[in-house]
Amino acid sequence: MRIGIVVDSACDLPASFIREHGIVVMPITVRIGNAVLEDHRDEEATLAFLHAHVAERGHEAETTPLSVERIRDLFLKQLVIDYDHVFCLTISRLRSQIHENATQASFAILNDYKPTRQAAGHNSPFALRVIDTLNCFAGQTITAVEAVRMRAAGVGVAQMRARLEELARNTCGFMIPRDLYYLRNRARMKGDRSVGLLSVALGSALDIKPVVRAFHGETEPVARIKGFETATEKMFEMACRRVRAGLMTPTVSVCYGGDMAELPGIPGYARLVDTCLDHGVEVFESMMSLTGMVNVGKGAVAVGFASTEHGFD
Known part of the structure; x- marks a missing residue:
């Protein structure tokens, strides 16, 4: 059976991995004023758009x-x-x-596919499953990588579906933003008043950075740490502990909202890479999607993995 894998462009997979494994990307369109970019996970286009627009507006x-x-x-x-x-x-x-749109589209697809397949010489049925990864950005990567691995191993579609849904329920993404004022302005633009000016001002004055967790579809701050470098070091050390304890898949995803040449210099990251190497875990490095960057700001860093332990300690 020929199995296809489709993700949206918020999924922080490396572009080389997408090309190598024939993953199809559903683009998300980003508009800032009159500037428009359809995000197909092209890193050069993302960087150019980032430098021209995201930092300011x-x-x-x-x-x-x-x-x-x-x-x-x-x-x-x-x-x-x-x-x-x-x-x-x-x-x-x-x-x-995106999930709702894909689900609605699936009804029409499954009703209308037969003439197209028959014209191409395929008389067998076609099937489609839309799965909510219950995560975003680095966290989305985990299920996509596992889907590729299972497809290569010849795993059946029923087993793949059950495994992917199990992983989605146990995947955590952790992210640290650089600019709290950016987060507040973005929240206000989207009509979310939960990010207050006073808390942002105090956090910025004291250089307090939130650690934001994505889990079971929700995003929430789970820690507040003084200094971006200290925060990233603690986040990556937490990921190291999860790797040493044993993950549900041999995969860690890391994304960065900027030039990838800066990622190795972020405190704690080199230790995470070494820990993963020692434990047979593959690290997937990717530039954060343009969608991610416009929502959390330039320079944010995130890590994702699947584990039975979901807290931040």
């Missing part, structure tokens, strides 16, 4: 997921021919409309 950005009609067209023009079964892995439905 990124909090004003509008992000638009692929519409129901465009998802339907993507499948009916390409994927129902190329594959027999597709797993569509989306950002948390609580963070974006």
Whole structure:
């Protein structure tokens, strides 16, 4: 059976991994004023857009997921021919409309695919499963990588589905932003008044950085640490402890909202890489998606993994 894997562009997979394994990316459109970029996870285009717009006006950005009609067209023009079964892995439905759009599109796809497949010489049925990864950014990577591994190992689709849904329930993403004022302005732009000016001012004055956890679809601060460098070191050390204790998959995902040449110099990261190497865990490094950067700001760093332990300690 030919199995396809589809993600949205908020999923922080390395571009080389996407190309090597034929992963299909559903783009998210980012608009800042008159500037528009459809995010296909092109790192050069993302950096150029970042340098030109995000640092100054990124909090004003509008992000638009692929519409129901465009998802339907993507499948009916390409994927129902190329594959027999597709797993569509989306950002948390609580963070974006993508999951809902993909689910709605799936009804039309499964109703309309037969003429297209028959014209291409395929008379067998086509199947599609939309899975909410219950996470975002670095956390989304975990299920996508495992889907690729299981497909390569010849695992059946029923077993793949059960495993991917189990991983989604146990995947954590942790992120540290650099600029609290950016977060506040972005929240206000989206109508979220929970990020107060006073707390932002105090946090910025004292250089307090929140550690934000994405888990079960929700995002919330789980720690507050003085200094960005100290915060990243503690976050990566927590990830090291999880690796030493044993992860549910041999995968750690790290994304950075800027030039990837800066990532190795972030405190704690080298130790995480060494720990993963010692324990047979593969590290996937990726530039944060443009969608991620406009939502959390330039220079944010995040890590994701699947573990039975979900806290930050």
